[in-house]
Amino acid sequence: RAPAEEITYETLKKAIDSVAVEEQERERRRQVVEKFQKAPFEEIAAHCGARATLLQSKLNQIFEITIRPPPSPSGTVSAAYGQSQSHSIPVYEMKFPDLCVY
Structure with a gap:
């Protein structure tokens, strides 16, 4: 029970x-x-x-x-050219080394 x-x-x-x-x-x-x-x-x-x-x-x-937003690739490139990483540059204005440009 x-x-x-x-x-x-x-x-x-x-x-x-x-x-x-x-x-x-x-x-x-x-x-x-x-x-x-x-x-x-x-x-x-x-x-x-x-x-x-x-x-x-x-x-x-x-x-x-x-x-x-995803990290911008311009941060690493701009650091190589002495620019601050906080300033983002549009891709079309970035200066790439000649070996990277086709």
Whole structure:
């Protein structure tokens, strides 16, 4: 025979709290649906546009942190000619040694 589950004050409290959370979630969903059904289009568009702008700014921050451009080959060539590595020269303006040019 399987042992019976022990019922304590804490388990009862968790059960009641979970029911309250479910009720709050249902009410919130009902309010959202009602808002989208009854609110003017301009208000809905402004709300969604503001959220999209916020999302886009957060994505841009993430991309700036995570995506770095590949190292430029001009850094090594410019160092050979005494220029600083922080200054990037476009490839078409770089001066290559004669042995490297076809």
